[in-house]
Amino acid sequence: MALRHYTLDFKLSVAVDFASTVPYLLSIFHEEEMTETVHETNGQGYLGTFIGQNGRFAVLRVHSHELVTIDLQCYEEDNIGQLDNLLDALETKLKGILNGKITRIKRLPALVRGAEVDRYWPTNDGRLVEYDMDRLVCDEDSAYQNIKILHSKQYGNILILKGDINLADSDVAYNKAIMNGENFAGKESFTLLIIPLQSVNIDQQVIEMSKKYMRRACGNILDNMEGDCYKIIVSDCVPVLKKFIEEGNTFDYVLNELTAIPMSTEPKEDSAWEFLRNVLDMSIKVLRPSGKYLTTADCVNHTESHRLYEEEMGKLSCPVAFTKKEATVPYFMEQWVMYCLWKK
Amino acid sequence: MALRHYTLDFKLSVAVDFASTVPYLLSIFHEEEMTETVHETNGQGYLGTFIGQNGRFAVLRVHSHELVTIDLQCYEEDNIGQLDNLLDALETKLKGILNGKITRIKRLPALVRGAEVDRYWPTNDGRLVEYDMDRLVCDEDSAYQNIKILHSKQYGNILILKGDINLADSDVAYNKAIMNGENFAGKESFTLLIIPLQSVNIDQQVIEMSKKYMRRACGNILDNMEGDCYKIIVSDCVPVLKKFIEEGNTFDYVLNELTAIPMSTEPKEDSAWEFLRNVLDMSIKVLRPSGKYLTTADCVNHTESHRLYEEEMGKLSCPVAFTKKEATVPYFMEQWVMYCLWKK
Known part of the structure; x- marks a missing residue:
């Protein structure tokens, strides 16, 4: 009660x-x-x-x-x-x-306070925000994280990983935002997805729950791990990227949706920045000469984390150029920043 | 403190x-x-x-x-x-x-609680939402209402009329939403604007404050009440519409941004519905045969108020058809509904 x-x-x-x-x-x-x-x-x-x-x-x-x-x-x-x-x-x-x-x-x-359905999910910049959730769809702990799906009247089912609003079933705003206006028709892309930082394996349970409860967003894509124009690999992205580099496998686009970029230079965040830089460096390596790396970054108010991210770009083995764009993802309740990088 | x-x-x-x-x-x-x-x-x-x-x-x-x-x-x-x-x-x-x-x-x-800058502005559907406001730009009482402008880090200056978030300086999302995908080039339109329900006159003070503090949104339009392709009339919209009807003045578009539609059928709301229906009826009358009436309605969660609004459409002196669209206005922090009406 x-x-x-x-x-x-x-x-x-x-x-x-x-x-x-x-x-x-x-x-x-x-x-x-x-x-x-x-x-x-x-x-x-x-x-x-x-x-x-x-x-x-x-x-x-x-x-x-x-x-x-x-x-x-x-x-x-x-x-x-x-x-x-x-x-x-x-x-x-x-x-x-x-x-x-x-x-x-x-x-x-x-x-x-203490309701069956928890409607309070603070924004990334730390503000108190009440959502219109009216039903807990499921709530499970995988080996890597807590996975919740809550139903929102206006946004449909919302996937919440470790307390962070991740994806809503209702619209394609997030997908549009990360695609950054690019045309993917006839192109080959590689997406790094839903891997929590501390884990080495992709979370199969997130796939299972999304398949079941996020069908408006996922369609029938997750029903089969491979289709005419896609293949889903359940693995840590690091060895996969390493193998691509060894075998000379390249892509027109690499999309990174791993995690919001770390927010500070505190020692405890060092490993997060190192992971991020390592993945970024390998991703740039598998880009074709005209290829693009598209990534979600952080909320627009975290200007310091954007500055640090751009600083990291200078430390890669291949020089890169970038643009950044502000995007509206309605259920984030705050403006977001998306980056597009390419080889100079 | x-x-x-x-x-x-x-x-x-x-x-x-x-x-x-x-x-x-x-x-x-x-x-x-x-x-x-x-x-x-x-x-x-x-x-x-x-x-x-x-x-x-x-x-x-x-x-x-x-x-x-x-x-x-x-x-x-x-x-x-x-x-x-x-x-x-x-x-x-x-x-x-x-x-x-x-x-x-x-x-x-x-x-x-009790801060200099008030960051809590509940949504239309009654949820607690904290904004990222960091500065009070101005706070005045006009003859009709309280007018506040608060600065938000991500949305720029935000105009708040009688406690309702009205317009942000930073983007054109609201304008795009109410324009409903229509192309206004070479067309004649008439906009009913910023008139609180209980007043008979437009609030000149809102114009003065917007002119000064909302320039990213308004540009230099408000500096002159008349320009090459626009004219601003400071008046209650009812006598203006009456005069248009008498004189046979017609338009390709009528935009109504008067107020969110009333939310209940309580007796105290009766006069609000009557006002709304009266303005709607006159607006349809001044539409050209292919003309369209575009209006903001209410948040998407107020489905009952949409139903009542559509019921009102059946009571007009001229039969109308309509479409409705869901729109994202980032600083509203909730999805909104926009209507487009035309003569059948």
Whole structure:
């Protein structure tokens, strides 16, 4: 049973005190049979907690600076209309007594905590985002990672690997974005796909789950590992690339969808950069003279990681040139950057 | 000074009790000099609050069902690293003592409450969404509405009317979406724009602010109210449409960006539907025989409002046909629906 957590905040132009606010609100809590405990805050304003029936719990803070915050928690099965009325009453009362001192009233949609279907998947740049997911389709741990598929009303089934939004069933925005406007007709391409950094093998279980639940995105491609114009190799990409180089196997396009590029120069990320550079170097080697390397990078706000990625390009055994493009993948909820590299 | 509000939740496969959890966590709070108050919950599990220095405040709930929730509030100027460590310690300890019973651990980005720049703008379908806004550009009340412009790192300046995300400076996605793939070259069009429902006059102040701060989106169009191929009329659209009908003035396109369509059949919405139908009826009247009426509707998840809108189309004085399209406007953070109507 989930916990609904409401917040109602008043940002003010001047600080207010206990006496001019709290006494006027107590009757509202008392009407809902919520009993007050006043806490000693060591000069940080008023902090009262209120316990009611059925697990209801509220926190009222009149901060010593220009802010009043209210938290209200209740269980999902509670009478939500009654809780809305309680918040309405608190908002109306505070609007009246703080009249002329209010610079912003913010009452956000309730945060739903511990629900069956988890709707909160922060963006890559660390923002809190609620999705419209309404059903858990499956949730499994493979040898390499946690694999979830959640159904979203507007995006269809969404594949989530290790907590990262990966692919939605509903549209081809991501595919279009990584294809970067190139025309693949009659061309030979090689795609590095769904390999988590720490593993040496591609995750067969992701293929199985995508085959079953992501059919709008995958079509019947995954039903057979080989078709008229494609072949899927379940393996670590590194030995495969090595073999291609040894055998002189080349491609018009190499697409890399391995992972978002690492975000820092911290020592713990060193191996990630090394892996990335190694794969990039080998990929450029298997490109035909007019070939292109297309890759997903990171969200547009991580400008530092783009700078570091471009720095890595200077360390390859063959000089490369590049373009980068901003792309919209609707279910990412943030703008993304795609690169296109070629031999100079 | 903003309040940072952290949450850390453990969803479990079995309920746990006070004795098997709380005693193991107390030392972590005590190390941070946070003192405990235990609250009587009438059989709804353990609820402890903890008050620390500098306004720090925590709530630990071991619910009587399969859920443990932790809230931690601190001021923005606090030692955030120390708070992260406190949450790390609580998470690690709980992971250990709840081992084998955990179905999900959720630690969300902090909710920042009362900040100078408000980053939380819920979607039309009521979801909590944090934007990447970093600067308040301007905030004014016109005679009709509150007009805000906030700067977003990835979308540029964003115009917010009455709390609704309206237009971003950075791209032409919205314009493309409402233009619905039509080619406007050499055509005559009439656009109903930025008029809040309850007002009779267009809001001149929105024009002034857009002219100044939304130049990437508006170009120099708003610098002059009339140009070679456009004319801006500051007026309620109803008398203007009436005059067009009287004078037999017709257009190839009418674009309506007045407002999202009403979302319910509640009596209070009646006048909104009436206004919408009236404007739609007059707009169809000023269309040339091959003319098209293009309009923004509502988010894709509000299917009921689309149904009601299509019902309204049957009540017009001239029969119409329509198509609808799903559109991605990146900064809306939800899919949108655009309609195209024409005379049958």
